[in-house]
Structures are given as C-alpha cells and as structure tokens.
Amino acid sequence: MNENKPVEIEVAGRRYARRAIKTHFVQIGESYIDLVKRYVLPLWQPGDLLSSSEKIIALCQKRVVYKKDMPVGSLARFLSRFASSSTAGIGVNSPYKMQFAINEVGAARVIWAAVCAGVGKLLGHRGVFYEMVGQEVSGLDGFYDHEFEECGEYGIRIPAEPDCVCDEVEAETGVQMMIVDANDLNVEILGHASSVDLDEDMLKALIADNPAGQSRELTPFILIRPLPER
Structure with missing residues (x-):
C-alpha cells in the first residue's frame, strides 16, 4: 500500500x-x-x-484535450487570476482549464459562475464555481508537468459512460x-x-x-x- x-x-x-x-x-x-x-x-x-x-x-x-488545440483567450486569462488554487490538482486558476470551461459551457455561464463563486467566498462557501459549471469542467485534470512531463501538454477529461x-x-x-x-x-x-x-x-x-x-x-x-x- x-x-x-x-x-x-x-x-x-x-x-x-x-x-x-x-x-x-x-x-x-x-x-x-x-x-x-x-x-x-x-x-x-x-x-x-x-x-x-x-x-x-x-x-x-x-x-484528452491538447494545449495546442485550445488557444487561451483574454477572458480566460482574466478570470483565472481570481480563482483559488488547490493542492488537490489543477483548478481554474490555470488559464487552460478556465478556457476549457468557457469552451464547454459558454462564456456567459462561466462569468456568472465566477460572480457567484466570489459571493460564495465572502459567505464562506467553497466550490460554487464547479457546482455551476458541472462535472465535465470540475473533473478535468492535467495541464501540468510537476510529476510527469508528458502531462504538461494535455488535459484529461472524465471518462465517458x-x-x-x-x-x-x-x-x-x-x-x-x-x-x-x-x-x-x-x-x-x-x-x-x-x-x-x-x-x-x-x-x-x-x-x-x-x-x-x-x-x-x-x-x-x-x-x-x-x-x-x-
């Protein structure tokens, strides 16, 4: 073990x-x-x-989704600056994961989720953003090479079915x-x-x-x- x-x-x-x-x-x-x-x-x-x-x-x-196939826009870079980091894995403080969220559920929903998450933090509630954008976004992993260099260039989605x-x-x-x-x-x-x-x-x-x-x-x-x- x-x-x-x-x-x-x-x-x-x-x-x-x-x-x-x-x-x-x-x-x-x-x-x-x-x-x-x-x-x-x-x-x-x-x-x-x-x-x-x-x-x-x-x-x-x-x-998997590759960095090379997912250009990061200014909205993703801007919103990711306000996201919290976590020791549990990649979060939307990564511009790539934020861009994935925008691609997956749309800019309007991501912006509204970010606003609600900010209010939630003030009230002591965590995880509001991921609850609103859904499991496909929250479950995305990868985009970092801290442990394995190969994983730096792609993100791993949750399994299908x-x-x-x-x-x-x-x-x-x-x-x-x-x-x-x-x-x-x-x-x-x-x-x-x-x-x-x-x-x-x-x-x-x-x-x-x-x-x-x-x-x-x-x-x-x-x-x-x-x-x-x-």
Whole structure:
C-alpha cells in the first residue's frame, strides 16, 4: 500500500484489505480491458471490488484535450487570476482549464459562475464555481508537468459512460469495478458495475483516504477485499 495509507480499514462494522496495484505509465489509447487482465486478474479473487482511477480510463478512451488545440483567450486569462488554487490538482486558476470551461459551457455561464463563486467566498462557501459549471469542467485534470512531463501538454477529461465501462470490464474479465475521481481532499464515484450492491456512501468510505495517491505512485488500481469476521 502507498505510504501513510493503511492496508486494512473498517467500514460499517466490516473489515476490508486494500492493495494498491502498480502499473506502467499508461499511454493514451491503451486498452483498459488489457490493463485489468495484466495487472488485476493475477491478484483478483471472487468477492473483490476494484477501484480504478478515472484518469486511466479516460486516457484509454483518448479523452484528452491538447494545449495546442485550445488557444487561451483574454477572458480566460482574466478570470483565472481570481480563482483559488488547490493542492488537490489543477483548478481554474490555470488559464487552460478556465478556457476549457468557457469552451464547454459558454462564456456567459462561466462569468456568472465566477460572480457567484466570489459571493460564495465572502459567505464562506467553497466550490460554487464547479457546482455551476458541472462535472465535465470540475473533473478535468492535467495541464501540468510537476510529476510527469508528458502531462504538461494535455488535459484529461472524465471518462465517458463510466457505468458501461465497468459493466464491460466485468463481462470481459469477471472483475467487479468502480471508477473514482479521488484526491486527498475529496472522493467522487463516477460509475460502477450494475452488479455492485453497495451504496455510494459505502463505496466512498472504502477509498475516503485516497489510497491510490496523487503523485508518482503509478497505482491507479486499488483491489478491495472483504476480510473474514473475527
């Protein structure tokens, strides 16, 4: 398991063991089915639940936007100066992510969201901007080369049809999976196999401490295994 992340946790009175699975540096256009077969199946047992980083699935789906294809306008540069930074990843303080937001939902909506976010800050409310522009914008990652130089030139969108992806993985490999957008501040469940019978709060609790990490760990897969009751 990654540094400072416990292997065993207890959720709702049940113990679980979690194993971080190291992979190679996944490239754009690889097959997520092949990745699961190569790295997960040798360790998987019936009853296990696989937690997958959304970035890996999105890269396999070629869900990327390149800096070279997205000229940054004056509005994006202006608005990004007033946005807060975060240790959780790229935010709209990056002109590129702000430009993506404008391209995705339109300038008028972004301006109104920025105004409301400013009022929200005065009232002690955070995250107003992302609530208003939606998950496609809030989930965009990349555009920085702090950990991996290759990631400096493109942004990674959230996966398309994550529930369907999880069902496909289970049909092809037997592995029950969920796709998560997790960092050290927050966890979102983007999708899971239709066979998963745990509710969203339970799924979030299983990875609430972001066991995959968000640095150079190269552990996009976390295998979660229920342990026998004592």
